[in-house]
Amino acid sequence: MTVRFNHTIIAAKDKERSARFLAELLGLPEPQPLGHFLAVKLDDGVSLDYIQTDIDFIGQHYAFLVSEDVFDSLIAKIRDRGIEHWADPRGQRRGEINTNDGGRGVYFQDPSGHYMEALTVPYGGW
Structure with missing residues (x-):
């Protein structure tokens, strides 16, 4: 199973x-x-x-493993639209991406306050 x-x-x-x-x-x-x-x-x-809900909720974290071309498109859209983004989950590296584990990653929030992450290589590498 x-x-x-x-x-x-x-x-x-x-x-x-x-x-x-x-x-x-x-x-x-x-x-x-x-x-x-x-x-x-x-x-x-x-x-x-x-x-959709009117109930208060705490923003959750959602991470997406994406291909290099999807990441290129995503980061271009984020920058073109002026969406705040970070290289780290604590938001200390504003406006940057990371190169962890030999890939690239970025964090951003959605309109409801959820914390989204896109990365091209999983944690620990392939």
């Missing part, structure tokens, strides 16, 4: 804005309605199911 990650629910102040923000930045297909949710499908079949 195998175990694979299938989906997670992400709380959002505005599910349309948050789902479209992530899908567009990462070059993913347009988010699709799924019941109460707006689903962003990743390339491996996992979906991020955004749900």
Whole structure:
């Protein structure tokens, strides 16, 4: 028997804005309605199911392993749009990317306050 990650629910102040923000930045297909949710499908079949809520929530961390070309496109969009970003999770290296483990990485927040990370090489390297 195998175990694979299938989906997670992400709380959002505005599910349309948050789902479209992530899908567009990462070059993913347009988010699709799924019941109460707006689903962003990743390339491996996992979906991020955004749900709108008025309840206060703490921003969560979501990390995406991306190809070099997706990273190039992402960082260009981040810079062109003036989206605040950091090379580190504590936000001490503002406006930079990192080169950890022989790859590249960046941190940024989505419109709902979630902490997003994109990296081209997993922690510890290949």
